[in-house]
Amino acid sequence: MAVTTERSRDRIQSIERGVEVLRAFGERDATLSVADIATRVKLSRPVVRRILLTYEHLGYAVSQSGQWSLTPRILELGAGYFQRSSLPEVAYPYMADVVEATGETCSVGVLDGVEVIHVARVEDRRPLPDAIRIGTRLPAHATAIGKVLLAHLPQRELKRYLAKARLEEHTPHTITDPVQLRERLDLVRERGYDVSMEELHPGQVAVAVPIVVDDRAVGGLTASSTTVRETEATLRDTVMPVLQRAAAGIAGAYRNANPQIFRSR
Template sequence: MDAERPRGEGADILDERSRDRIQSIERGVEVLRAFNSRQGPLSVADIAARVDLARPVVRRILLTFAHLGYAESAGGLWSLTPRILELGSGYFASSSLPEISYGYMVDLVERTGETCSIGVLDGMDVIHVARVEDRRPLPDSVRIGNRLPAHATAIGKVLLARLSDAELDALLANAPLEVHTPATVTDAERLRARLADVRANQYDISMEELHPGQVAAAVPIVIDGRAVGGLAVSSTTVRETEESLRDVIIPVLFATAADIASAYRNANPQLFRAGAR
């Protein structure tokens, strides 16, 4: 999300024309999102409970996806097929942030010996859109497409810090700050103070705020004052300390984020023309 710009015109149009939304498509998307977990195949009852729809409605949606080749059923359990990847292929085009960032992320992993991720903000969640693992995989490893709580992650906090006060207030008014570890910031005022420091320093270091024993450092990827994503290195308390993250990892993150921002801007000049939104 953009820290400086107001709420997007597109969102206003959608609100004004809510009568034009197609409910069946909204329900279909909700059924697809029900599969966004580490669990295996799901029953119709499982999905109906997750999306709060009647079982017959869920069954018809699944049968439609099966007809299109995006879902399949075995033994009464449903799963998505590899064809579902077609729906996200446009995002990973040659000029996309993940595609452009990949080479820089590989270099970052080689230089630091740690896992690297890029995430974007979606409400009070971070969606991971790119990741390069070190040879030593982390426990609770994050996959592309996974959502993590912004208030408990380094990427999340550097992106929340780019928001205006009004945008942040709106998010905090509607999202509980859940506890993940004893170090998680769950008080809204404490989080605002933390984000003020992040805004001043332009980086965040998260020490065991999401998972015990795991740490991360992150910086925003900024183009023309707009944060297009956050870049992070993740590790464990066995390998990194707060001091090593600040003194060794953060400078490399800043340099890499600048390289990614330059490459992404050059590949997408239409997105960053003077006055463009």
């Protein structure tokens, strides 16, 4: 149950509902009916319809044969984040180097609550099954990139995460016990990387390292592959050092691009 606070009373409910309707359109659901959206966001159909008609008026949505979809104009809402000095824009050249050196797909992700949002991605010519797209959200506890980000949280924030996160089992290799996860995160923090072997999807593996600026992880860098191409040893011994060099380069470039955030000490 949500706690009513002075800040929560200042929120505009109609905007919150509008955002929920936008988020109903996932990477695998380009078109949805009013009924589909109403079910997902737990709002009445008339409310959803009015929100969609507003988006249509603004040019952000379009309807055809009872199915709604977003228009390319929706991209302008995220343009501010993908500015020249943003983490994705700074990271792309280094990610391209990772892909060239390893032959594996490379992504940058940031922590958002109990999930990781992928904000940049450079794919190898051999796309992975269930390929991740920019904006995809994945459970932090079941991914290498999620664990390196969790491992670098301040202790108070990590404790809050462990208290509220649902550690769902995605494969037999997923860590679902909070004590075991805490032990794994301690190890990740100590060694500076994580290797995930089929923890989220069968046959899929990944290695990740943090992007650290001034002792704070501003994101994570990961290379993902399959059990056909990589083993835990090759991810650790061959791919991980390439990621670490790229992460150091990204961290330096990101710091230099944002002097207002990371001021010289």
